[in-house]
Amino acid sequence: MIPVRGVEGQKILILGLGRSGLTAARAIQAGGGLPLCWDDGAPGRERAEAEGFVLHDPTAQGAFDEVAMLVTSPGIPHLYPGPHRAIAAALRAGVPVDNDIGLFFRSLATDRWDSFDVPPKVVAVTGSNGKSTTSALIAHLVAESGREVQLAGNIGRGVLDIDPPEDGGVVVLELSSYQTDLARALTPDIAVFTNLSPDHLDRHGGYGGYFAAKRRLFAEGGPDRAVIGVDEDEGLFLAGQLSQGPADDRVIRVSAGQKLAGPGWSVFARKGFLAEYRKGRQLASIDLREVRGLPGAHNHQNACAAYAVARSLGIAPRVIESALHSFAGLPHRSQLVAEAGGVRFVNDSKATNVDSAAKALQAFTGIRWICGGLEKEGGLEGLHPYLGGVVKAYVIGREAEHFALGLGEGVETEICGTMEQAVARAHADAKPGETVLLAPAAASFDQYDSFERRGEDFVARVEALLKS
Structure with missing residues (x-):
């Protein structure tokens, strides 16, 4: 652990008690500071209490009267589209706002x-x-x-x-x-x-x-x-x-x-x-x-x-x-999952936007493309120049039909909805020399709680099919 320096005897409020928040609380305590913890969700507060940390509601009257600094987790907005009310209160009180990265470098x-x-x-x-x-x-x-x-x-x-x-x-x-x-x-x-x-x-x-x-x-x-x-x-x-x-x-x-x-x-x-x-x-x-x-x-x-x-x-x-x-690559980033019958299966679930999916599409030819999910701003037109290597798209997600329309008429599509159906259809259609590629060009949150879970589902479906 890196004990936080310059906080001896000071009350430091930590907002957001996920991985970075709880680690910051421990590091502040190791540096002699007095961490006060808060999370808008009850599970986060319960985790902090289980470790013996003091809870401190930043929205209460006078909450920042004796607080020297507010340390916030990265996922909590501090300016756009609008600051979290606790961060706004800290700024009105003149209390500095930082995150664990700032604490690390100091x-x-x-x-x-x-x-x-x-x-x-x-x-x-x-x-x-x-x-x-x-x-x-x-x-x-x-x-x-x-x-x-x-x-x-x-x-x-x-x-x-x-x-x-x-x-x-x-x-x-x-x-x-x-x-x-x-x-x-x-x-x-x-x-x-x-x-x-x-x-x-x-x-x-x-x-x-x-x-x-x-x-x-x-x-x-x-x-x-x-x-x-x-x-x-x-x-x-x-x-x-x-x-x-x-x-x-x-x-x-x-x-x-x-x-x-x-x-x-x-x-x-x-x-x-x-x-x-x-x-x-x-x-x-x-x-x-x-x-x-x-x-x-x-x-x-x-x-x-x-x-x-x-x-x-x-x-x-x-x-x-x-x-x-000797570098094996990372899971969910152009990860070669398997090769069978001359067909490669590649997991690029981290391709959550148009630009990253375009890069994945340029890396292969003869692509059986599994795509779709929670579409981001800007639409899918940026993908159109890179669809030449796609033999067929297998679209997943709750809005699969809308996503497929965004791909235009230049590529054959099949509405699958679920990962299970998409992998099964792509596997059945794939010919030797082709690649079954998961590169969704969309966020995962319509069906999964993270891109990692989406990629893990793809890997599990491929492994199950190849064993059957």
């Missing part, structure tokens, strides 16, 4: 670090798509190089729940826009921006607010090195803002389809090959086509970003190349 470094030969490093990864895979891949590359590494944030453990890093240790954080938007301290050594596509727009007051939330990791944090995906205008703009000139190698530009020129530092993938350039010279090249855990151009972008971070940490290209081949 508390990680201690006097022990003065005795280390190599101070620990923090790598923080944000962006719309690929954050989890990039973060896990960075951790894998570091581990394969023989260094201590911990993975935390939106993946792995809560940030305050990790062990204090030792000499030369590396902490890799996956951070969402919800986390970067509010954290009062953001000081990673290396910060990564993968890409940007529309998501969570209601929470950030529009696309500009969403980008601004991501940008805070770089503008507020001032990382020693920034790894920036430049395939969208926002990434290109961000790289330009951070760089002092064309040869400034504190910014590493990353692309998944274009050759990057110039005297600076760049890593890009073209036609399945990763290339590293620095000062106008090629330093390394890696064939990504046979890296089974990273199929498709979107995963090649993840590989480029992870490679750039590993090189920034001093890991040699040959060590990185070897480690790439």
Whole structure:
């Protein structure tokens, strides 16, 4: 655990008692603070009481009279579409509002670090798509190089729940826009921006607010090195803002389809090959086509970003190349579930929006596509250019017919409704060389409580069919 620093003897109110909230309460207590806990749901309050924490209703009269800080969970809105009433009350009372990410960055470094030969490093990864895979891949590359590494944030453990890093240790954080938007301290050594596509727009007051939330990791944090995906205008703009000139190698530009020129530092993938350039010279090249855990151009972008971070940490290209081949990938992200009769079954349940589903569709051909769910803002027109590889779509979800209409007339569709029926129909229709791909392009909450549960259902249905 990382004890929170600077809270000795202070009353700190924690709002939201899920994983991050309860961990924050424990870390505040470990740092000598006095945690007061609240959750709008009775189960959360009961969990806190079971651990002996004091409950404190933030909406009561005078609730913030002696409170030094409010620490809120990421899922609770603090500005758009409207602040939670407890956060609004804290702001009116002049009480600072923070989250566990801010507490982590203000508390990680201690006097022990003065005795280390190599101070620990923090790598923080944000962006719309690929954050989890990039973060896990960075951790894998570091581990394969023989260094201590911990993975935390939106993946792995809560940030305050990790062990204090030792000499030369590396902490890799996956951070969402919800986390970067509010954290009062953001000081990673290396910060990564993968890409940007529309998501969570209601929470950030529009696309500009969403980008601004991501940008805070770089503008507020001032990382020693920034790894920036430049395939969208926002990434290109961000790289330009951070760089002092064309040869400034504190910014590493990353692309998944274009050759990057110039005297600076760049890593890009073209036609399945990763290339590293620095000062106008090629330093390394890696064939990504046979890296089974990273199929498709979107995963090649993840590989480029992870490679750039590993090189920034001093890991040699040959060590990185070897480690790439041993990376198994993550569940629900282009996860190869099975191969039978020449047909591949791939679980990309994490493809919850149009952009991520489009990337998954570009990674395969001969696709029996399982899609549908709770459709997000913007419609499905953005998918139309990428449906050429789809043989047939099998649509699930409570509004499957409406979703199928959004796909247009360019692809054959079948309304299945349930995952069980979709997997059975796709399996029955699939021919050798084809891929049954779950890439929903929609949220899961109409039928499942998370994209993980949806992916697990897909895997279970595939395994049951192949055993029968």
